[in-house]
Amino acid sequence: MSKINLTCIECPIGCNIEVEMVDGKPVSITGNSCPRGKLYAENEVVCPKRVVTSTVRATNGVLVPVKTDKPIKKSEMFEVMKKINQTTCKLPVKIGDILVENISDDANLVATGNA
Amino acid sequence: MKNSYDIVIIGGGPAGLAAAISAYDEGTKDILILEREDRLGGILNQCIHNGFGLTRFKESLSGPEYASRFIDEVLARNIEVLTQTTVLSLTKDKKITAINTEYGVFTVQAKAVILAMGCRERSRGALNVAGSRPAGIYSAGTAQKYVNIKGYMPGKSVVILGSGDIGLIMARRMTLEGAKVHAVCEIMPYSSGLKRNIAQCLDDFGIPLYLNHTITKIEGDKRVTGVVISKVDENKKPIAGTEMHFDCDTVLFSVGLIPENELTKDAEITLSPRTRGAVVYQNRETLVDGVFACGNVLQVHDLVDFVSEESELAGKSASKYVQEGSKIRDEVEVVNGKNIGYVVPQRLDKNLQGNVKLFFRVTNTFRDCTITAKCGDTVLLQRKKKIVVPGEMETLLLTDAKIAQASGKIEVVLEENV
Ligand SMILES: Cc1cc2nc3c(=O)[nH]c(=O)nc-3n(C[C@H](O)[C@H](O)[C@H](O)COP(=O)(O)OP(=O)(O)OC[C@H]3O[C@@H](n4cnc5c(N)ncnc54)[C@H](O)[C@@H]3O)c2cc1C
Numbered sequence A: 001m002s003k004i005n006l007t008c009i010e011c012p013i014g015c016n017i018e019v020e021m022v023d024g025k026p027v028s029i030t031g032n033s034c035p036r037g038k039l040y041a042e043n044e045v046v047c048p049k050r051v052v053t054s055t056v057r058a059t060n061g062v063l064v065p066v067k068t069d070k071p072i073k074k075s076e077m078f079e080v081m082k083k084i085n086q087t088t089c090k091l092p093v094k095i096g097d098i099l100v101e102n103i104s105d106d107a108n109l110v111a112t113g114n115a
Numbered sequence B: 001m002k003n004s005y006d007i008v009i010i011g012g013g014p015a016g017l018a019a020a021i022s023a024y025d026e027g028t029k030d031i032l033i034l035e036r037e038d039r040l041g042g043i044l045n046q047c048i049h050n051g052f053g054l055t056r057f058k059e060s061l062s063g064p065e066y067a068s069r070f071i072d073e074v075l076a077r078n079i080e081v082l083t084q085t086t087v088l089s090l091t092k093d094k095k096i097t098a099i100n101t102e103y104g105v106f107t108v109q110a111k112a113v114i115l116a117m118g119c120r121e122r123s124r125g126a127l128n129v130a131g132s133r134p135a136g137i138y139s140a141g142t143a144q145k146y147v148n149i150k151g152y153m154p155g156k157s158v159v160i161l162g163s164g165d166i167g168l169i170m171a172r173r174m175t176l177e178g179a180k181v182h183a184v185c186e187i188m189p190y191s192s193g194l195k196r197n198i199a200q201c202l203d204d205f206g207i208p209l210y211l212n213h214t215i216t217k218i219e220g221d222k223r224v225t226g227v228v229i230s231k232v233d234e235n236k237k238p239i240a241g242t243e244m245h246f247d248c249d250t251v252l253f254s255v256g257l258i259p260e261n262e263l264t265k266d267a268e269i270t271l272s273p274r275t276r277g278a279v280v281y282q283n284r285e286t287l288v289d290g291v292f293a294c295g296n297v298l299q300v301h302d303l304v305d306f307v308s309e310e311s312e313l314a315g316k317s318a319s320k321y322v323q324e325g326s327k328i329r330d331e332v333e334v335v336n337g338k339n340i341g342y343v344v345p346q347r348l349d350k351n352l353q354g355n356v357k358l359f360f361r362v363t364n365t366f367r368d369c370t371i372t373a374k375c376g377d378t379v380l381l382q383r384k385k386k387i388v389v390p391g392e393m394e395t396l397l398l399t400d401a402k403i404a405q406a407s408g409k410i411e412v413v414l415e416e417n418v
C-alpha cells in the first residue's frame, strides 16, 4: 500500500487530499470536502488531466483567448501548445467557437473571448 | 453624452459592470460608465486562464468569458458607456472631469458616484533590490499583458519574486510558451497565492518555490543576465552564505496589489490605512454621501466572484440613494483587533436593514484558532477555524439581530486555541 498526497485544484479552497493506493488503484480517498474533489483525486492518480488555456493569433494580428473544452492529458500539454501556436483564425470569433476539433483526444480548442 | 446623470460609474471592470446592472435593475436607469481602456472588462481581459466564476456560475470560466457575461447584460440594458475615457478628477459634490478624444476635457455632474477603478501592482521601486536597472524587469501583470494581449514574450529564462497569484499564473503561462522558469522566491514563510495555483502552476512543471527567500542582487548591464537569491531570517534580513545564483534574462515581480485611489484622495474621501481603500458602511457608501466604492478599489479581492457580489450591493445602494436621498445614521464602528489585518466594512449603520458579511484578512498563518466578533464583552459571533492564511480573505456573517445588539464598536479578533 502507498499513499499519495494531492492538492485539489477544482476550486479555490484547495483541499489536501490523501489517496491510499493498492496495486495502482485508489482504495481510499480522504481530505476532500466535496464529491468533485473525490473525482479529481480518482483521475489524478491514474491519468492527470488539465484544461489548457492560451491564445490564437487571428489573421489581422489580434489575439483570441482559447481553451481546451475538456481537460487533456497533462503529458500532452506541450504537444497541444505546439498545435495552438500553429493555429490561426479569421475574425469575427465568438465565445464557444471551435477553432480546432479534437486537438487532443475528444477535446476541442474553443474561443473564450469575442473578437 | 449628457451633462448630468443619476449615477456615474468610474471603471468598467467586473466591479463597474456588476454595479451598473444592479443599479439599473433597482430602478435607476440613467447611468454612465467611464472606462479608460478601449473595451469593457478591466483586468479580466488579460486573465485568459480559467477558474473564474466557480462560485457564481458553477462553471470554470476564463477571465474574458466571465467579463462577457456582464458586458452582455450591460449592453442588453442599453446602459451608456464611454470607453477610451479617463477620469481626471472627482469632487466631493460629485462633479467628474474626464478626457477622451471625442469630447476633449469635459465635466459631468452625478447624483451618485460609484468608484470601481480596481487596483494596480506594487512596483519594484517599493522593494529596494540592489543592482542597476537593466531591461528585463517587469511586474507580473505587465508580463501578462504582453503575452496575452500583445502576443510577445518578455523573455526566455525567468525568475519570479513574490508568490502572488498573478506571478504563479505567469510562471505556468511562460513555461507553456517555451520559457524556462527557474524559481519563485517568497520572502514570507507562506505563499500569498492560492494552494491550487501552487499545485497547477508550479508543481505541475517542477518549478521550485523558495519560501523565506528574496532576490538580493540583479545582475546585468543593459539586460538582466542573472539574479542572486538568499534566505532571510525572522527579521527578513538576508542570511550570508545562503546565496543561490540563477542565470536568467527576465525577472518578474508579483508582490501585491494596491487599490487605485488617486481620485478618491482628490475628493477628500476618507481612506483606511489598512486597506488603502475608502472607509465604507455596509452598503459600500463612503464617508461622503452618495459616493460608493466596490471591487478592488475598495479592498483587494482574491476572487472576482466576490467582486461581483460586492459591486451588486454598491449598485443597489447607489440606486436607493438616488431615489430616497441620504438618511439619518445610527453608527457602529468595526475595527480589526488582535491578529486581524483589516475588516471591511469599517462602519455599520444600524438603520440599514439586513445581514452583513464582514470581510477580513488575518495577519499570519494560524492553526486551530477562534475568530470572534465582539462588542465590549458581548460576543456577537464566534467561529472556530482549522487553518487560516493571510492570502485568503475570510468572512463572518452578522445577522440583523446581532447588529441590533451592538453599540459603539465591534472588534474582530483571532485567538489561538490552546
Ligand atoms: C494584473 C492582474 C491580474 C489579476 N489576475 C486575477 C486572476 O487571475 N484571478 C482573479 O480572481 N483576480 C485577478 N486579479 C484581481 C482582479 O483585479 C479582480 O478579480 C477584478 O478584476 C477586480 O475587478 P475591478 O472591476 O475591481 O477592477 P479592474 O478589473 O482592475 O477594473 C478597473 C477598471 O477601471 C478602469 N479605470 C481605472 N482608473 C480609471 C480612470 N481614472 N478613468 C477611467 N477608468 C479607469 C481600468 O481601466 C479598469 O478597466 C488580477 C489583478 C491584476 C492587477
Ligand code: SF4
Pocket (backbone or CB within 6 Å): A008, A009, A010, A011, A012, A013, A014, A015, A031, A032, A033, A034, A035, A036, A037, A038
Ligand atoms: S475537494 Fe471540493 S471543496 Fe475541496 S478543493 Fe476540491 S472542489 Fe474545492
